Amino acid sequence: MNWDVALILSVDGLANGAVYLLAGLGLVLVFSVTRVVFVPFGDVAAFAALSLAAFESGRTPPTIGLVLTLALLAVVAELWQLARRREFARMPRAVLAWGLLPALPCLAAWAVAGRTLPAVVPIIASIALVVPIAPLIARLALQPIADSSVLVLLIASLALHFLLSGLGLLFFGPEGFRTTPLVSGALTLPGGFPVSAQVLLMIASAIVLSGLFYLLFERTLHGKALRATAINRVGARLVGIRPARTAALAYGGASLLAGLIGVLVAPVTTMYYDSGFIIGLKAFVAAIIGGLSSYPLTAVGALAVGLVESFASFWSGALKDVIVFGMLIPVLLLRSLLVARVEDEGEEIDE
Amino acid sequence: MNERGAKRRLVIAGTVVALLALAPLALGSFAVGLLDDIGIGALVALGLVLLTGVGGATSFGQAAFVGIAAYASAWLTTVHGASPWLGLPFALLLTGIAAWLIGTLTLRLDGHFLPLSTIAWGLSIPLLFGNVDALGQHTGISNIPPLHVGPWSLVTPQAVYYLIWPIVGLACWFSHNLLQSRPGRAIRGLRGGTTLLASVGADAYRVRLSLFVTAALLAGVAGWLYAHANRFVSPSPFDLRSSIDYLLMAVAGGLGQLSGALVGAALVLVVKNALQDVLPLLSARGGQLEGVAFAALFILLLQHARGGLMGFVSRWSRERIGRQPPARPVVLPLPLPRRSLPATGTPLLTVAGAVKRFGGLVAVNDVSFDVRAGEIVGLIGPNGAGKSTMFNLVTGTLPMSAGRVQFLGHDISNAPQQRIARLGMARTFQHVKLRPNMSLLDNVALGAHSRTSCGLLAAGLRLNRTEERQIFDAAWTQLERIGLADRAHEFAGSLPLGTQRILEIARALASDPVLLVLDEPAAGLRRQEKQALVELLRRLRADGMTILIVEHDMAFVMKLVDRLVVMNFGAKLVEGDPASVRADVRVQSAYLGVSA
Numbered sequence: 023m024n025w026d027v028a029l030i031l032s033v034d035g036l037a038n039g040a041v042y043l044l045a046g047l048g049l050v051l052v053f054s055v056t057r058v059v060f061v062p063f064g065d066v067a068a069f070a071a072l073s074l075a076a077f078e079s080g081r082t083p084p085t086i087g088l089v090l091t092l093a094l095l096a097v098v099a100e101l102w103q104l105a106r107r108r109e110f111a112r113m114p115r116a117v118l119a120w121g122l123l124p125a126l127p128c129l130a131a132w133a134v135a136g137r138t139l140p141a142v143v144p145i146i147a148s149i150a151l152v153v154p155i156a157p158l159i160a161r162l163a164l165q166p167i168a169d170s171s172v173l174v175l176l177i178a179s180l181a182l183h184f185l186l187s188g189l190g191l192l193f194f195g196p197e198g199f200r201t202t203p204l205v206s207g208a209l210t211l212p213g214g215f216p217v218s219a220q221v222l223l224m225i226a227s228a229i230v231l232s233g234l235f236y237l238l239f240e241r242t243l244h245g246k247a248l249r250a251t252a253i254n255r256v257g258a259r260l261v262g263i264r265p266a267r268t269a270a271l272a273y274g275g276a277s278l279l280a281g282l283i284g285v286l287v288a289p290v291t292t293m294y295y296d297s298g299f300i301i302g303l304k305a306f307v308a309a310i311i312g313g314l315s316s317y318p319l320t321a322v323g324a325l326a327v328g329l330v331e332s333f334a335s336f337w338s339g340a341l342k343d344v345i346v347f348g349m350l351i352p353v354l355l356l357r358s359l360l361v362a363r364v365e366d367e368g369e370e371i372d373e
Numbered sequence: 374m375n376e377r378g379a380k381r382r383l384v385i386a387g388t389v390v391a392l393l394a395l396a397p398l399a400l401g402s403f404a405v406g407l408l409d410d411i412g413i414g415a416l417v418a419l420g421l422v423l424l425t426g427v428g429g430a431t432s433f434g435q436a437a438f439v440g441i442a443a444y445a446s447a448w449l450t451t452v453h454g455a456s457p458w459l460g461l462p463f464a465l466l467l468t469g470i471a472a473w474l475i476g477t478l479t480l481r482l483d484g485h486f487l488p489l490s491t492i493a494w495g496l497s498i499p500l501l502f503g504n505v506d507a508l509g510q511h512t513g514i515s516n517i518p519p520l521h522v523g524p525w526s527l528v529t530p531q532a533v534y535y536l537i538w539p540i541v542g543l544a545c546w547f548s549h550n551l552l553q554s555r556p557g558r559a560i561r562g563l564r565g566g567t568t569l570l571a572s573v574g575a576d577a578y579r580v581r582l583s584l585f586v587t588a589a590l591l592a593g594v595a596g597w598l599y600a601h602a603n604r605f606v607s608p609s610p611f612d613l614r615s616s617i618d619y620l621l622m623a624v625a626g627g628l629g630q631l632s633g634a635l636v637g638a639a640l641v642l643v644v645k646n647a648l649q650d651v652l653p654l655l656s657a658r659g660g661q662l663e664g665v666a667f668a669a670l671f672i673l674l675l676q677h678a679r680g681g682l683m684g685f686v687s688r689w690s691r692e693r694i695g696r697q698p699p700a701r702p703v704v705l706p707l708p709l710p711r712r713s714l715p716a717t718g719t720p721l722l723t724v725a726g727a728v729k730r731f732g733g734l735v736a737v738n739d740v741s742f743d744v745r746a747g748e749i750v751g752l753i754g755p756n757g758a759g760k761s762t763m764f765n766l767v768t769g770t771l772p773m774s775a776g777r778v779q780f781l782g783h784d785i786s787n788a789p790q791q792r793i794a795r796l797g798m799a800r801t802f803q804h805v806k807l808r809p810n811m812s813l814l815d816n817v818a819l820g821a822h823s824r825t826s827c828g829l830l831a832a833g834l835r836l837n838r839t840e841e842r843q844i845f846d847a848a849w850t851q852l853e854r855i856g857l858a859d860r861a862h863e864f865a866g867s868l869p870l871g872t873q874r875i876l877e878i879a880r881a882l883a884s885d886p887v888l889l890v891l892d893e894p895a896a897g898l899r900r901q902e903k904q905a906l907v908e909l910l911r912r913l914r915a916d917g918m919t920i921l922i923v924e925h926d927m928a929f930v931m932k933l934v935d936r937l938v939v940m941n942f943g944a945k946l947v948e949g950d951p952a953s954v955r956a957d958v959r960v961q962s963a964y965l966g967v968s969a
Contacts, residue, residue, distance in 0.1 A: 059485060059489060163672045163676075167675060167676055170675075172485050173425075173430075173431055173485070173488065174675060174679070176485060176489075177624070177671075177675065178671075180433065180617060181621075181671040181672050181675070184614065184617060184668040185672065187664075188661060188664035191664075192662070192665065303492065303496065306489060306492070310486065340500075340504040341501070341504055343496070344501055344504075347493035347494070347497045348497070350490055350493055351478060354479055354482065357482055357486075358477075358482050
């Protein structure tokens with residue numbers, strides 16, 4: 023390996039790291055608000071990428087069918103619950119929130135599909151299309167068990183990933199797609215070294231978005247409500263924050279991040295219905311480095327994962343994932359050496 | 374259980390075994406092959422029931438452990454031509470080392486680090502199998518030799534069946550024995566938290582690690598059987614998805630019972646087979662629907678029937694078949710050895726200049742006192758005086774910022790909790806820490822943990838009968854001492870809170886302590902119960918027990934103690950006998966706010 027190769031790998035690594043940074047933020051967001059380790063995160067990203075690919079080839083994205091199916095199920099679940107509690111007055115609102123709201127991006131996507139429009143329109147449509155997915159599946163699968171232990175939620179979340187990837191195969195088929203770059207051209211670094219504009223776009227978006235994320239969390243009332251729920255669900259409820267609503271907000275935020283990731287990586291990687299999982303999992307490695315709670319440490323972790331991955335792929339393409347997951351060993355070792363005496367309350371799973 | 378109940382259980386077990394033994398004669402090869410798969414799946418699920426259902430941890434990498442064992446034995450027998458029987462110890466060795474390694478890394482951390490790491494683990498191992506030349510890459514290893522017993526070679530599903538199911542039976546027997554033993558009670562205590570186990574002298578981390586390795590070894594046995602029954606291994610049956618299937622088996626069958634593993638494995642594999650037959654008729658994409666259907670079923674199960682099938686069955690049988698519990702055995706074993714109690718009046722516990730700071734807050738500020746053998750000392754003070762913090766410093770629950778604590782001549786400042794417990798200091802908890810789903814007797818028997826030594830293997834093989842009899846003898850004695858022997862077989866969770874506190878004292882006594890440290894034992898007790906507790910503690914003192922008691926019920930304390938240490942604002946205010954403390958102006962002003 024010489025310096026040129028190392029430089030190329032580093033830039034690649036930074037681009038990967040940018041993706042893991044965004045994904046890691048989404049995962050920490052969901053975990054800290056709902057205690058759910060949101061494994062299906064990557065699947066949502068893959069669906070965004072595949073939707074964009076469908077737009078580009080002039081087809082109507084199958085995502086519309088997926089979202090509408092989920093919305094229908096969510097409306098049924100919501101109405102059933104309200105009917106059992108005899109709260110009929112709240113039914114129209116539930117239909118609006120869980121049925122019509124998710125249908126709006128579907129309508130937009132349907133209008134956009136098959137037309138020649140500026141490139142940015144289908145991109146926005148793709149992102150908007152996947153935003154309802156995480157809140158909907160969380161409403162269906164996770165909200166009924168929201169008060170269970172982290173362990174039960176994690177098992178459910180992993181099952182949910184297999185459910186989504188199965189649905190992905192049904193709706194999108196087994197073919198892989200790659201979209202056209204959002205921006206073309208390259209920038210030449212001092213020293214005559216070219217960096218593609220797409221990579222720069224990825225890095226820049228990660229920086230801008232994580233900055234926005236920070237502002238949102240630290241400076242707005244909604245952000246503070248999210249943090250309050252994360253710290254103490256009961257306490258948050260006492261001051262008038264509804265955990266179910268903050269959870270939906272967190273899932274929506276995560277979905278939005280996933281959508282952005284999807285359209286950012288689609289031009290540089292061929293995406294299949296199940297490609298998202300591995301992206302999400304590497305972001306988990308980053309989030310674990312951040313202890314599943316610290317945003318800045320997660321960012322550092324994401325960059326480390328990105329760099330290790332790109333150098334590992336130079337060494338052995340087939341084993342790069344194993345090497346990235348192997349990073350967990352020193353991280354966990356360090357954490358378990360530094361950890362103070364933890365008093366964890368028992369987790370009851372079968373009661 | 375009474376005799377009728379015991380007979381009924383024996384009949385049920387006998388019928389099941391007989392049916393299983395005869396099954397291959399009545400069924401075709403396909404069905405027997407399915408039964409073989411169920412047996413292998415049940416072994417893995419059994420490990421998960423122990424780990425997840427009993428121990429409260431989980432692993433998404435069990436299929437990877439199955440894979441390590443399968444590949445290890447496959448490699449040894451094909452590349453080196455070794456006997457498949459040699460493959461078993463080799464496979465178990467590798468699986469055990471792998472599990473020990475990943476357990477050491479993650480089990481000290483918060484609950485969710487283990488499962489998350491096992492996801493990465495479960496994903497990496499099959500990837501590794503698929504990329505190593507010596508392991509045949511993605512095509513795997515074929516032509517693995519079958520097992521031989523004497524002149525017979527176990528090639529047909531029927532022949533392998535008679536190897537798999539005895540092993541499954543053995544594993545169930547082992548696990549059942551394990552749960553009804555000293556290490557088993559510690560495992561069942563895991564979900565009560567690290568502090569609970571430390572208070573009986575057990576190291577929760579080591580208990581958890583041994584449990585994790587045991588579960589992995591069960592998966593290892595399954596992997597070895599898989600390799601030599603199918604005689605072909607490739608990476609895909611060991612991927613993350615298969616791990617989820619194993620977990621699904623355990624949850625569907627019921628994580629609360631060992632039988633859940635068998636029932637769950639049967640349920641999942643039969644449904645899977647049925648789906649594979651039915652779904653293609655419904656849709657051309659039947660194969661794809663299968664995964665969706667299974668995932669959806671799993672989520673519904675978690676939402677509505679988390680106890681699994683055997684959870685329903687056991688609830689039903691508990692309601693329908695009332696059991697007459699056995700009384701205390703008449704033949705008494707040699708009792709467990711007792712500690713020699715120090716002579717009355719010798720200093721037992723000496724606290725010198727104890728300080729505890731939480732950031733800028735000084736909760737305990739330079740407190741010194743001592744407790745002498747044979748006396749009851751009360752630690753009292755108004756709310757926020759630092760009593761509970763002091764309690765935690767003495768028992769080792771919190772590390773001290775400065776100062777020294779000596780117990781029986783040992784320096785125990787900042788010693789780990791379980792070491793202090795093992796030296797002979799037993800404690801109770803202000804917020805009761807009992808295992809609600811264990812019987813009173815089992816809860817008290819857990820207290821005798823540090824007096825006994827039986828390990829996991831000996832317990833599983835039932836080599837611990839004498840020690841178990843001794844432990845239960847000690848537990849019965851303590852239950853009789855506190856007057857709860859007639860309720861010995863009820864669940865601890867069914868007791869009212871006040872009685873639960875008394876039960877905690879019995880558990881503490883079961884460890885044969887020199888010093889008993891009680892954290893607000895009278896809280897939540899009615900008048901008569903308090904009187905009974907006073908008498909119990911006086912009796913204990915008469916037997917030579919030393920007691921340190923943190924309490925805020927003045928009437929209760931004044932009746933009982935020989936000496937009082939009064940704390941206020943983190944510092945020691947006064948020390949003396951009840952009468953002089955009651956008369957002390959500083960104490961009066963601390964409690965009543967009267968200016969002196």
